[in-house]
Amino acid sequence: MSTARMHSAARIVVATALLSPMVAGRLLGQCSQSERTALEAFDKSWGAADESGDRARAAAFLSDNFMNVGITRTWDKQVTLTGIEQAAKQNKANAAPVMPPDRYVITCTPTTATIAHRFTIVDPTTKAVQYGRAVHFLERSGNTWKAISAMGHALTDQEQLVYMEGDWNDAIVKHDGDWMDRNYASFASDVSSRTGSLETKAEAVASTRTDKFMYDALELSDVGVHIEGDVAVVTGVNHVLGKDAAGKAIDRRVRFTDTFIKRDGRWQVWATQGTTIQ
Numbered sequence: 646m647s648t649a650r651m652h653s654a655a656r657i658v659v660a661t662a663l664l665s666p667m668v669a670g671r672l673l674g675q676c677s678q679s680e681r682t683a684l685e686a687f688d689k690s691w692g693a694a695d696e697s698g699d700r701a702r703a704a705a706f707l708s709d710n711f712m713n714v715g716i717t718r719t720w721d722k723q724v725t726l727t728g729i730e731q732a733a734k735q736n737k738a739n740a741a742p743v744m745p746p747d748r749y750v751i752t753c754t755p756t757t758a759t760i761a762h763r764f765t766i767v768d769p770t771t772k773a774v775q776y777g778r779a780v781h782f783l784e785r786s787g788n789t790w791k792a793i794s795a796m797g798h799a800l801t802d803q804e805q806l807v808y809m810e811g812d813w814n815d816a817i818v819k820h821d822g823d824w825m826d827r828n829y830a831s832f833a834s835d836v837s838s839r840t841g842s843l844e845t846k847a848e849a850v851a852s853t854r855t856d857k858f859m860y861d862a863l864e865l866s867d868v869g870v871h872i873e874g875d876v877a878v879v880t881g882v883n884h885v886l887g888k889d890a891a892g893k894a895i896d897r898r899v900r901f902t903d904t905f906i907k908r909d910g911r912w913q914v915w916a917t918q919g920t921t922i923q
Contacts, residue, residue: 661790664898675753676751676758680753681749681753684753684758684760684790685749686809688746688760688789689745690761691706692746694706695733696733696736696743697733698737699706700729700730703726703821707722707725707792707892708722708784708791708792708793710793711791711792712751712795713796714794715793715796716845739769740769742769744767745767746763746779747762747763747764748763748808748811755813756784757783757784758784758785759780759781759783760822761778761781762778762779763776763800765777775799776799776800776805776808777798777800778796778797778800779796802872802877803870806872806905807868809828809912810868810903813828813914817860818860818862818863820855822851824853825846825849825853826846826850828913828914829849829913830846830915831846832846833846833849833915834915834916835848835849835916837919838899838918838920857888857889857890858887858889859887860886860887861888862886863886866881866884867882868881869881875908876904876907876915877904877906877907878902878905879901879902879905880902881900883919884897884898885897897921898922899920901917901919903916903917904916904917906917
């Protein structure tokens, strides 16, 4: 499998928060799992209301003093709702694939909550993909949450690569060889941290699908991103927890180096190598 990078880590809390809601919850807030689940459901329902273009439906999620914060200006509740209506009409005329938000990080107090997530926009004509991050601030009155502010921004290449490392770990946990097939360059190489063997893209895809390890968690830490032109190097540590093919417990840390190349507007894995930390 893609064992080179059974990796973990982030040099700053923000990067850790992008990758691990569980870690972020310990560091930044005291939400229970049930509270995070409910708030994520609130956010997705809010997004569905916006996509529908139904002004009354969307308004139900916003406080009366809601502000949508842009780089150079802000929009109040009514202007925001008008924009939602107009965007829905445009989307119906030139529909783009709807990509659900993901990589949620949710923190809260008894009366306030902050929701951050990644969003993906696909151009309906060119099919080009753009990534961004949204941050929403909520207040609770009784049992009802209302959004009081929202802001969003496009992801930098560094942020895209940090998110990509988290997606990669998720693929390993799920034995999702399709992720490698989509995100490895055709000439990619994968050096195993278990055996030191070298795999091609096709071999890495196949071994990910047939891997007998069962993973409880892959947690990133100490992540660094370095970019020169269309080439990027990501280093870090991956904490691997689970069981091997024989059922023996795994608890090890792997220091990894991942090299990416930007092709057709997106980052692809060029090479990956990992070394177990003794």
